[in-house]
Amino acid sequence: MIDQRKTCFMGSGKMGEALLKGTLAAHFLHPKQVVMCDILPHRLVEIADRYGVSTSQDARTSARDSQVVILSVKPQDIRAVLKTIREVVEEDHLLISIAAGVSTTFVEEELGKKARVVRVMPNTPAMSLAGISVVSPGRYAHPEDAEYVLAFMSSVGETMLLPEENQNAAMAIHGCGPAYFSLFIESLVDAGISMGLSKEVSSKLAVETMFGSARMLKETGMEASELRRMVTSPAGTTVEALKVLEENRFRYAVIKAVERAALRAREIGEELEEER
Structure with missing residues (x-):
């Protein structure tokens, strides 16, 4: 309407x-x-x-x-x-x-x-x-x-x-989130190319995987950790990949990035107040 x-x-x-x-x-x-x-x-x-x-x-x-x-x-x-x-x-x-x-x-x-x-x-x-x-x-x-x-x-x-007190924290996740996801997809594409796949094939694999995973989480209501466990078999390929991400503090980097985005949003508001 x-x-x-x-x-x-x-x-x-x-x-x-x-x-x-x-x-x-x-x-x-x-x-x-x-x-x-x-x-x-x-x-x-x-x-x-x-x-x-x-x-x-x-x-x-x-x-x-x-x-x-x-x-x-x-x-x-x-x-x-x-x-x-x-x-x-x-x-x-x-x-x-x-x-x-x-x-x-x-x-x-x-x-x-x-x-x-x-x-x-x-x-x-x-x-x-x-x-x-x-x-x-x-x-x-x-x-x-x-x-x-x-x-x-x-x-x-x-x-x-x-x-409203939750706005900056939320913005750091959903407002900035498309950039985080895009960077991760870029990284997946780069990895595919480095292993001999074309950019077109790597891009389609990465984008469809992210889209399908997000759709599955949304439609089923399952926790992200549950989906991760579904994909991760003992002594398999995924568990080895996740070990590398954890060794390189992937989770920590994401958390700190979100915190920094929220802090910057607060700083923007404070700077405007100080200019009065």
């Missing part, structure tokens, strides 16, 4: 485009009710040609004329955007922020009013309608705002409603 609210995307970066593409493909939004706002004219031409939506370089007017404003800019740019739209944001506006590390309190205080803000962290697979998004309402958001955002994000994948 298409929602009828006028929706403005502030920023046409990769994630903003992913959400636009996904919500249009899922028929949650219609091109006629969407305006994409950005400072880059060539980017707006690309978006208009690709999706048939309206575009604008006038953030203030775009926000004023919309009911839902998606803050899809980089964290370092969000203060400037909020300053631009501050005077036109009213009580009937719903703001959805997907800026990593930026709290709803920061958005509210920058606007200088009790704005209805919902913080969301989606991930890139939203472009294939296979993402997962973590949703956290701000203190002035209405209950129906959270319901709306959950429905909005459900059009591009799964959703989870979590307290």
Whole structure:
């Protein structure tokens, strides 16, 4: 079902485009009710040609004329955007922020009013309608705002409603996760090539294995450790491979990487606060 609210995307970066593409493909939004706002004219031409939506370089007017404003800019740019739209944001506006590390309190205080803000962290697979998004309402958001955002994000994948204090930890897993998986696939492909397989064959084997494993875990509900044990036979090939990964502290490296990503998200928020 298409929602009828006028929706403005502030920023046409990769994630903003992913959400636009996904919500249009899922028929949650219609091109006629969407305006994409950005400072880059060539980017707006690309978006208009690709999706048939309206575009604008006038953030203030775009926000004023919309009911839902998606803050899809980089964290370092969000203060400037909020300053631009501050005077036109009213009580009937719903703001959805997907800026990593930026709290709803920061958005509210920058606007200088009790704005209805919902913080969301989606991930890139939203472009294939296979993402997962973590949703956290701000203190002035209405209950129906959270319901709306959950429905909005459900059009591009799964959703989870979590307290905002869990956002950075969650982002370090699902927001950054596609990069972790991609690096692992790259490594599998490199290994295949080093042993004489073509890149095409190695890539297909790696991608289909990851896809099938993830699908199996999702559909059966089994623990990842259970699937690992199913594949690992005593004195077999897999157990020898896992020994090498453990000897090289694979699990430790993953944990530390996720912790560092979460820390960086917190640092981004703190840096914005210090700039006030």
